Amino acid sequence: MKFIDLDKTESFAALQALFPVELRTILNEQRIRSSQIPLGGDLIYNYSAMPVEEEHLKVLCDLAEEQEVIEKYKELLSGQVMNPGENRLVLHQLTRKNALKDNIVIADSTDKEAFYSQQLEKVYEFASKVREKKIVGSTGKPFTTVVQIGIGGSDLGPRAMYLAMEGWAQGEGIETIDARFISNVDPDDAKQVLQDADIESTLFILVSKSGTTQETLTNFELVKKTMEEKRIAGFDSSRHLVAVTSNTSPLASSDDVMDAFYIDDYIGGRYSSTSAVGALVLSLAFGKEVVSQFLEGAHEADIRALETDPLKNGALLDALIGVYLRNVLNMPTTAILPYSQALSRFPAHLQQLDMESNGKSVNREGKSIHYPTGPIIFGEPGTNGQHSFYQLLHQGTDSIPLQFIGFKENQRKYDIETEGSTSQDKLLANLIAQIVAFALGKEDENGNKRFSGNRFSSLIYGSRLTPKNLGALLAHYENKVMFQGFIWNINSFDQEGVQLGKVLAKKVLSGAQGDTILRSFMKILL
């Protein structure tokens, strides 16, 4: 296996030599129908409105081969150290079942698949007991709310997944336990959640792999303080607290919590939605069958991502086209536009997933690289975004690649027909209209009403946003980001860029003696 910087590859030079394509010259019925790849669940990736013709695809396929992208994915799945910065294995795919047949990953003298699977079973068992009211609060009340305390990957992914499943579960008549989340060290965040909570019927999940995350431990103390202030007779806070942490963390053996579920160093925070970090809160909220479908969808996407031909591997092709947009067409941003209100926080999750993984300036060996890496990710659900920032997307001076997501049916099975169409019809009509408006534009004598078009988009769509499709969608993006990391020859699995701020914040809190710049800001703010 070789690790080469992108700009040292032959296929990158070939890619740069290709002529750019005008979308309006290539977009047609046949292309729309044939530019599709299944992703897992019943999701389809359609790249017909991306500026790639046969010759581009050919070079992109060469690039995937030259960068040994699938081989690297297999190495990762088989337990090689693919996070060299931290000298760690990368095993988040293993939390949803082994994607490589007959592959056993042993680390720290442990069969890792067995370990994750045991933790998942433990999660399921605990969640079932809570849902069946066999485990209840310390004063005898059943748990009706669960509050996850965590930040970053312990918050964004699980929260986005919860919001994405809630409507579906309600549409299916599944009994749900409400989930809330506390993340920010700003005390206003915790207070807002706590003031509405009936503490006696609330279960708190404390999530911190290291057991040392400043925000999470501080909010843990704030939660305990609130509990004590209520002075409820017979109330025992430890029976309202569980932890998700590593088995070596101080939390794992703390008397403050009634139980602990384990993750390990091989699951990065932003990749932890399918580990106990996500599975516990989701199992409590919706039940284990729902989570099991979610994991199955992710597993299907992992399997499909093993396909060596990029034209049959949606995550890989999405990654390759992204590299073409970023490194040849010089587009620094990507918008994520889900036409599904349930995905309201999915772009925020992808912001972390992508920007924390691939926002890097050095290669795997720590040497500077000289080409752009991870793009800036932002987005809001359509049709809301249409009435907001789409103006710039249509007529701004910069061209921004778009990733649309849509589903044929809504989640909650409640709709209305007005003027001959349902709301769901209107939603999808808008989605289709936008893809075409961006691609083709419109000429007009009045410059203000002119749309240049040739603005690129892809579309991921499925029948409905079910837990299985959600799992496939999540894993699609995880795998896309991983593939891009391989192509850019960077380590997508560490995050050294968050360290300096932590060090300086501690310095501020201890007075920052002698540091005139920190102290100058302290004078105006503290």
Place this chain on the structure above:
Amino acid sequence: MKFIDLDKTESFAALQALFPVELRTILNEQRIRSSQIPLGGDLIYNYSAMPVEEEHLKVLCDLAEEQEVIEKYKELLSGQVMNPGENRLVLHQLTRKNALKDNIVIADSTDKEAFYSQQLEKVYEFASKVREKKIVGSTGKPFTTVVQIGIGGSDLGPRAMYLAMEGWAQGEGIETIDARFISNVDPDDAKQVLQDADIESTLFILVSKSGTTQETLTNFELVKKTMEEKRIAGFDSSRHLVAVTSNTSPLASSDDVMDAFYIDDYIGGRYSSTSAVGALVLSLAFGKEVVSQFLEGAHEADIRALETDPLKNGALLDALIGVYLRNVLNMPTTAILPYSQALSRFPAHLQQLDMESNGKSVNREGKSIHYPTGPIIFGEPGTNGQHSFYQLLHQGTDSIPLQFIGFKENQRKYDIETEGSTSQDKLLANLIAQIVAFALGKEDENGNKRFSGNRFSSLIYGSRLTPKNLGALLAHYENKVMFQGFIWNINSFDQEGVQLGKVLAKKVLSGAQGDTILRSFMKILL
């Protein structure tokens, strides 16, 4: 008054000729203390970590003068047609009181300040009656929830403002009526809000200036359908519905609503938070005194924005530095990073405000321009963002200018001390640490632990996020965006870029006969 494209000005040429500054060579105690401008309320704009020295500031001041920025603002305030695309006046500042002394704006034979003021009084009176339970639901229950139905500017701004005031009001012990929002045409959005609502004690506000917005009217029908399905004896839906609309809209005289509050064509949706669009829901939620402070803060910022010297005018200097970053340093994105959970949706509001206003490629006369205009705006509250996309901000290949926002005190007056500091202390320590980490970076032999620094940020801070400070913050950004539009010589007040999508969506809904491309997407999605 002259309207010149930026690249035709002398000062722009001078700006391009300046050498870029390395932050670490200029950031010091004196600079941090002196690079400050009051914005209104007790907010301060600190630009010490922006790459501008005396010579840059001098040329930026020349640019402001050459583009007659303050004169144009005065023209706008005095009622000139500053939205040439739609041949309209631009009067949102007038909703919070006249910023120009002895200035009377007459349009459509109406004194516009008197008109907005009358509508505001009507809003206050209605809200007071609801809050005092003189107006109650049709079955006699007081209103405990208000649901705003609107999209774009009728949603993002009011929602962001509501969330930004909620914690403060609760911290002050002010009785609040809960507000919810329905915006997306996705029926899952309305259903989620409606299923939790006790219809008998819910008041709905329908907001659409034209009275024809597809999403809003559809959701209005969906709300009425839900009401009917409940079959509550004595229930009268019209007594649960009010409208905010223009006085010529069909809604203004509809029997479906019990009352209507007026706006007009001179208030763009994204600038409407201080008109009845925002004032009604906020007055209902928090009372008229709170809204009055909010408007007062915005008015103070409007007054301060009249200062001709950019070094005493924070909105103008923020605009000018933004133009330097965008057009000379070629930075296409700006991140908004509020260290206050209450501002969780403020970046989403700014995304609309900025990107819809200045995402344009033609000048005021509809002629193509050849320089970048409005940037892409994104952001999430700190410290959450630190555990998410900050990795890319610190170590990514692109440098992204940052706008930090912070407050000395929290909103809810609830905090905890752990390890010698409160949560609020930790929040601010992190904010300070980030500014300095971005500005100065850190050398390291290990490339993976190296921080290049020289990443630019500004800081807006105040004592606490009060309604008055919130109003000043909102108006600061409105005025900044307006000033940038003047400098770029574009029309910041129309949004032709949203039209094409609307037209094509209608085409899809009526079958799109003969349009093979629309129909091809319809085949796969509908």
